[in-house]
Amino acid sequence: MSRIKLNDLDPSFKNRVASQPGGEGIKACFACKACTAACPVEAVDKRYDPRKIIRMALLGMQKEVLESDFIWLCSSCYGCHEVCPQNVRFTEVMFAIKNLAVAEACVPPGLMIQKDLLKRHGRLYEVTEFENEKREKQGLPPIAEHPEDYDALL
Amino acid sequence: MRASAIQSVFLHGAPRPQDQSKRVLVLGGDSTGLLVAERLADAGFPVLLLGHPGDIQVRDKVTLAADTVLEEIQGFSGAFDVVIRNSSGRSVERVGFVVAAQPGEAVPKFEEYRLARSCRTVSLSELENTLLSGGQTPARRGEWFHAAFLLGLSGESEPVVFSRVLSVIERLRQMENVQSYVFTRNLKVAADGLERRFRECRESGTLFFKFDDAGPVFETSAEGTVMIFKDPLLGLDVELTPDLLVVDEHVNPAVSLKPLLDATPLSLLSSPFLQPESTRFSGVETPRAGIFAVGPARGMFDPATIGVDAESVAAALEASLRKVPDGTLPGPPAIDPSKCTMCLTCLRLCPHGAVTFGKTAEVDPVSCVGCGICAVECPMAAISLAPPSGEPDIDSRIREGLAAASGSRKIVAFVCSRSADQALAAVGTGISENLIPVVVRCAGTIGVPHILSAFGHGADAVMAAGCFRGNCASGYGTVLAEERISQVQEMLGDMGIDPDLVRFVPAAGNTPGALSNAVRAMEERIEGRSPKT
Numbered sequence: 001m002s003r004i005k006l007n008d009l010d011p012s013f014k015n016r017v018a019s020q021p022g023g024e025g026i027k028a029c030f031a032c033k034a035c036t037a038a039c040p041v042e043a044v045d046k047r048y049d050p051r052k053i054i055r056m057a058l059l060g061m062q063k064e065v066l067e068s069d070f071i072w073l074c075s076s077c078y079g080c081h082e083v084c085p086q087n088v089r090f091t092e093v094m095f096a097i098k099n100l101a102v103a104e105a106c107v108p109p110g111l112m113i114q115k116d117l118l119k120r121h122g123r124l125y126e127v128t129e130f131e132n133e134k135r136e137k138q139g140l141p142p143i144a145e146h147p148e149d150y151d152a153l154l
Numbered sequence: 155m156r157a158s159a160i161q162s163v164f165l166h167g168a169p170r171p172q173d174q175s176k177r178v179l180v181l182g183g184d185s186t187g188l189l190v191a192e193r194l195a196d197a198g199f200p201v202l203l204l205g206h207p208g209d210i211q212v213r214d215k216v217t218l219a220a221d222t223v224l225e226e227i228q229g230f231s232g233a234f235d236v237v238i239r240n241s242s243g244r245s246v247e248r249v250g251f252v253v254a255a256q257p258g259e260a261v262p263k264f265e266e267y268r269l270a271r272s273c274r275t276v277s278l279s280e281l282e283n284t285l286l287s288g289g290q291t292p293a294r295r296g297e298w299f300h301a302a303f304l305l306g307l308s309g310e311s312e313p314v315v316f317s318r319v320l321s322v323i324e325r326l327r328q329m330e331n332v333q334s335y336v337f338t339r340n341l342k343v344a345a346d347g348l349e350r351r352f353r354e355c356r357e358s359g360t361l362f363f364k365f366d367d368a369g370p371v372f373e374t375s376a377e378g379t380v381m382i383f384k385d386p387l388l389g390l391d392v393e394l395t396p397d398l399l400v401v402d403e404h405v406n407p408a409v410s411l412k413p414l415l416d417a418t419p420l421s422l423l424s425s426p427f428l429q430p431e432s433t434r435f436s437g438v439e440t441p442r443a444g445i446f447a448v449g450p451a452r453g454m455f456d457p458a459t460i461g462v463d464a465e466s467v468a469a470a471l472e473a474s475l476r477k478v479p480d481g482t483l484p485g486p487p488a489i490d491p492s493k494c495t496m497c498l499t500c501l502r503l504c505p506h507g508a509v510t511f512g513k514t515a516e517v518d519p520v521s522c523v524g525c526g527i528c529a530v531e532c533p534m535a536a537i538s539l540a541p542p543s544g545e546p547d548i549d550s551r552i553r554e555g556l557a558a559a560s561g562s563r564k565i566v567a568f569v570c571s572r573s574a575d576q577a578l579a580a581v582g583t584g585i586s587e588n589l590i591p592v593v594v595r596c597a598g599t600i601g602v603p604h605i606l607s608a609f610g611h612g613a614d615a616v617m618a619a620g621c622f623r624g625n626c627a628s629g630y631g632t633v634l635a636e637e638r639i640s641q642v643q644e645m646l647g648d649m650g651i652d653p654d655l656v657r658f659v660p661a662a663g664n665t666p667g668a669l670s671n672a673v674r675a676m677e678e679r680i681e682g683r684s685p686k687t
Contacts, residue, residue: 004390004393007295007298007300028357030356052388055388
């Protein structure tokens with residue numbers, strides 16, 4: 001990786017994260033790494049390192065953070081939230097970062113497909129005649145799709 | 155110690171304690187010295203203040219000698235003769251006490267960081283003055299103003315300097331679009347409210363780089379200085395071209411501290427200031443009785459704490475006036491003029507600056523705490539420390555202790571009255587019937603002859619128990635005791651005797667276990683049960 005030029009980064013990025021609901025705590029981080037140690041995702045994929053994500057955001061590496069695919073790996077288990085001594089509330093910070101990513105059109109394609117599925121069917125899997133016939137044989141009521149509720153949200 | 159002082163003391167002789175003076179010489183130079191002078195004047199001490207306090211009005215009780223400097227201090231606490239000089243010449247004044255409060259000299263670390271001062275590379279003091287006088291900071295080169303602060307990059311950071319950096323960052327934040335960076339190493343936050351301000355500073359957007367590697371490299375070209383470094387958290391190569399690069403400073407002691415340092419036993423000072431490292435001294439005490447150091451004379455200091463120092467000095471002066479030699483102290487030592495060869499060993503080694511020379515060595519009874527280091531170190535055995543009234547001397551106590559001992563083994567333990575005696579009190583003398591404690595004033599008074607005498611009178615082993623290093627009431631009594639012990643160990647080794655039958659044991663009232671464990675280990679050693687180390 002070539003040298004990062006702090007002068008070319010955006011110092012206001014951390015403020016934008018902090019102004020999102022949930023992002024307020026990001027600047028309190030003093031980099032103790034308790035979040036990383038507690039993170040089950042980091043244990044299997046080193047690219048998802050909460051402390052490093054915070055650092056990148058603080059340095060103003062907006063593009064590298066928002067356009068990365070690893071920010072979407074958070075499992076929202078709140079393990080980091082539990083252990084943070086500075087009350088950064090990192091799971092919430094990740095929501096803030098992901099919201100910014102969506103707002104600035106940096107959503108990974110897989111997620112867009114999921115969004116379309118929700119929009120069309122109101123759930124992540126389409127319910128067809130096949131599923132409802134099987135349910136009927138088991139004595140279960142059929143499922144009706146109500147995509148209109150999600151349409152309003154999305 | 156300094157030749158000139160010694161010569162002149164030879165000429166004048168030592169002032170005697172009956173001439174005790176309440177007058178205080180305060181060495182000032184700014185508002186700090188003035189504050190201390192006025193506090194002492196309020197407490198009823200006549201004050202002579204040297205050094206210019208600026209435009210501030212000096213109150214009546216303080217005599218100001220603005221353009222006068224101190225050249226030399228002679229004499230003892232309560233009766234110092236100070237040589238001062240002004241444009242009209244030298245004079246000698248009698249004062250009881252001397253208080254150092256001179257402002258230090260700030261030296262920016264440009265050379266250390268291999269940086270050159272420029273309009274964008276300035277010292278912390280320069281930036282503070284610019285901001286204070288409403289001056290302009292250099293122009294920004296982009297949308298954002300990048301301000302980089304170097305803080306203790308070549309060693310340790312100082313809480314006082316960090317506090318100043320935080321204040322400047324808080325001030326810069328009043329401008330629009332300012333990004334501040336702090337480049338540091340071991341960040342110290344041990345001061346009132348500093349940790350809170352550190353957090354507030356981070357929360358308002360300042361970025362901290364705490365290095366444990368070589369740290370940033372500075373490349374200066376026509377465009378400015380570029381800082382190149384590895385981000386300690388990401389491990390990635392980063393560069394920054396700051397619009398403003400702020401360099402921290404060393405604080406060197408004032409040049410006018412020299413006559414005070416000359417008059418003080420230097421062996422207890424590890425910094426170039428007048429502050430001894432030992433916790434046995436109060437904040438304002440120096441290793442020389444009657445000479446005190448406040449604020450900037452103690453080292454890096456927080457101006458907010460000067461009031462505390464002023465109170466401490468006032469209390470110390472009151473206590474000093476109440477201090478009258480009584481029967482509880484052994485001494486001062488008696489010097490046999492027919493043996494004294496004026497080798498100055500005692501003058502060099504006295505940790506309290508209590509010895510001087512007239513026609514022979516003389517000891518100031520006010521400064522002397524009776525540690526006895528001079529007596530044991532005198533190569534001519536010219537100094538003898540009279541034990542407190544009615545008490546037998548060390549040798550007779552060794553003999554009596556050994557004669558009265560009931561145990562099958564005999565361990566003579568020299569016990570320092572300032573530390574190990576408290577440990578002994580905590581465990582009780584009954585920890586072992588083999589233990590024969592001989593309480594001494596200071597571990598530093600234990601000489602090779604004492605240890606050999608113990609063996610000569612039938613001891614199986616000898617221990618010396620004294621203060622922990624760095625916490626010795628006599629500064630380096632522990633070091634001296636350890637030296638004696640290793641000398642005897644070598645002698646025993648040469649004679650084919652187990653050298654570990656002699657040991658130094660650091661002990662204090664709060665570590666009684668150290669003493670009882672050492673006694674037990676020594677018992678096993680005598681029995682030959684413990685392996686050779």
